[in-house]
Amino acid sequence: MKDNAFKMAEYGKKALTAFLALISIAYVFPVFMVVVNSFKENTFVKTETFAMPTGESFVGWANFIKGMTFGGYPFVNSVMYSVVITVLSTALIIVVTSMAAWYITRVDTDFCRAVYYLCVFSMVVPFQMLMFTLSKTADNLGFNTPWTIPVIYLGFGAGLAVFMFVGFVKGIPLDIEEAASIDGCGPLRTFFSVVLPMMKPTLVSVTILEMMWVWNDYLLPYLVLDITEYRTLPIHIQYLKGSYGTVDLGATMALILLSIIPVIIFYLACQKHIIKGVAAGAVKG
Amino acid sequence: MKRRRDPAAVNSDIIRRPIQRCAPIFLWPMVAAFCIGFIWPFAQGLFLSFTKFKTTSKWTWVGLDNYVKALADESFRYSFGYTALYAIVSVILINVLAFAVAYALTQKIKGANLFRTVFFMPNLIGGIVLGYIWSMIFDGLLSGYGKSILTDSTWGFWGLVILMCWQQIGYMMIIYIAGLQAVPEDMLEAAKIDGANGWQTLFKVTIPNVMPSITICMFLTLSNGFKLFDQNLALTGGYPYIINPDGTSVHTTEMLALNIYNTFYGQNTGARGVAQAKAVLFFILVAGLSILQLRATRDKEVAA
Numbered sequence: 392m393k394d395n396a397f398k399m400a401e402y403g404k405k406a407l408t409a410f411l412a413l414i415s416i417a418y419v420f421p422v423f424m425v426v427v428n429s430f431k432e433n434t435f436v437k438t439e440t441f442a443m444p445t446g447e448s449f450v451g452w453a454n455f456i457k458g459m460t461f462g463g464y465p466f467v468n469s470v471m472y473s474v475v476i477t478v479l480s481t482a483l484i485i486v487v488t489s490m491a492a493w494y495i496t497r498v499d500t501d502f503c504r505a506v507y508y509l510c511v512f513s514m515v516v517p518f519q520m521l522m523f524t525l526s527k528t529a530d531n532l533g534f535n536t537p538w539t540i541p542v543i544y545l546g547f548g549a550g551l552a553v554f555m556f557v558g559f560v561k562g563i564p565l566d567i568e569e570a571a572s573i574d575g576c577g578p579l580r581t582f583f584s585v586v587l588p589m590m591k592p593t594l595v596s597v598t599i600l601e602m603m604w605v606w607n608d609y610l611l612p613y614l615v616l617d618i619t620e621y622r623t624l625p626i627h628i629q630y631l632k633g634s635y636g637t638v639d640l641g642a643t644m645a646l647i648l649l650s651i652i653p654v655i656i657f658y659l660a661c662q663k664h665i666i667k668g669v670a671a672g673a674v675k676g
Numbered sequence: 677m678k679r680r681r682d683p684a685a686v687n688s689d690i691i692r693r694p695i696q697r698c699a700p701i702f703l704w705p706m707v708a709a710f711c712i713g714f715i716w717p718f719a720q721g722l723f724l725s726f727t728k729f730k731t732t733s734k735w736t737w738v739g740l741d742n743y744v745k746a747l748a749d750e751s752f753r754y755s756f757g758y759t760a761l762y763a764i765v766s767v768i769l770i771n772v773l774a775f776a777v778a779y780a781l782t783q784k785i786k787g788a789n790l791f792r793t794v795f796f797m798p799n800l801i802g803g804i805v806l807g808y809i810w811s812m813i814f815d816g817l818l819s820g821y822g823k824s825i826l827t828d829s830t831w832g833f834w835g836l837v838i839l840m841c842w843q844q845i846g847y848m849m850i851i852y853i854a855g856l857q858a859v860p861e862d863m864l865e866a867a868k869i870d871g872a873n874g875w876q877t878l879f880k881v882t883i884p885n886v887m888p889s890i891t892i893c894m895f896l897t898l899s900n901g902f903k904l905f906d907q908n909l910a911l912t913g914g915y916p917y918i919i920n921p922d923g924t925s926v927h928t929t930e931m932l933a934l935n936i937y938n939t940f941y942g943q944n945t946g947a948r949g950v951a952q953a954k955a956v957l958f959f960i961l962v963a964g965l966s967i968l969q970l971r972a973t974r975d976k977e978v979a980a
Binding site for chain 1: 690691692694695696697698699701702703705706707709710711712713714715716717718720721724731732736777780781783784785786787790791793794795796797798799800801802803804805808810812813815816817819847850851853854871899902903905906909910931933936939940948950952953955956958959962963966967
């Protein structure tokens, strides 16, 4: 009897694994289709979407070459702007909000609490509520270039970061910082050489969450930046598909492929941190 | 926050005073950016919803007029119903499937890590790109029937549901796995010894223990559902349209966020006040739902 039950459980597990494997294949399928179609001639993408590129439909690297200057805008520029904006914004958010969170927790005046509750409040405000006024404000103050837009990201995205950092700092015992200050460390030194290293797990989580958000964000940069000059990857791809008369699907797929390859490599390399970061961010949110 | 009253608070003055003197370095940069990027635009947006304006500097006060017009707007009411329907369907589907996958992956099966990696992958890809990947897939499926995702609103709806399931199941799965791994092993064993079958254990032991994860996931999927924009724009962009005899149109797959966007940046620049009023209503809805839902599920956690 017991043996049978055990065997049943084993079979059940094998069936489950097989089933999950099937779902996994279905999961990878859309991305695989992007790869397949990026090598096809435009007209075949629509008529024979699921066929392999063979014979007359196969165009080799032509779509990729065409994609480089597709839509009259160099693809390389949009990669560059996406990287600049993501790196600068994330770095700025991390440094500024972690410092503010430490100040808010340790000083803890009524003003600090007000700032903290406003940050929490900002997390439930949808972007549409302030997209018009925010893009005008950014324009008027000159925060409308890839090098200055990080300030806007900091302002709009501070809520979650401050919330997560405050949650973490509250759990750090005061003794360590007291010891540091008795030993003659000023606040700056205490923060950067004592507090910040302790914050590492939250630092990683916030970095991951903010990077994922900024890299994929479409509407904020679209409304704030001058898009004839500065296009991030999502803006470029939307522009090609959305407002272009005759869309070259093959070349669009080639660009989509090029834009997701680095993300997937990054994901496979930092998978553990990314998954931990998401779990940590969610549990606190 | 209670630190002031506990005895350690006396000591913390050693720390507090010097930090307070450094406010310009520690606090002001964040507060300044927060004012530019959130507080000022939010206040201005709230104010402008009671005015008629084309640019933020030229406005005339119209009181509640914009709100009346927004609520009378057929396309706005349609998109509200559409968004609500989408949110209900997607919250149920995503959470049930994500929980099932997470449950399966925590049964000590082979290759669990690989499956987890694959299921989470779509979250790294942005909404615009996801929308275009899936519009290619759906158009490929439908072209055989002479249709396109842009011409069939039923496909437009389910297409978006499929896309969002594909993207969000992996995200919610991660949260559910974290919750499931925290269920005490001895509780599960006790249930087994007491003769509970698999389903009883699941509903009486496992689910009550992962209530916090369920709270979080419901909250996230619900607010993601209502706030959805990029995927909606890229997959169907609101198409197909129904043109009314009086010249107004209803975009049959347009969700709230896209409706507000189109009102702001459409050809009728005189409607920006109405768009801002819609945005305020949208904000109240999203914020209200978040608060209600957190409260409802928090109560259940205590009961469990």
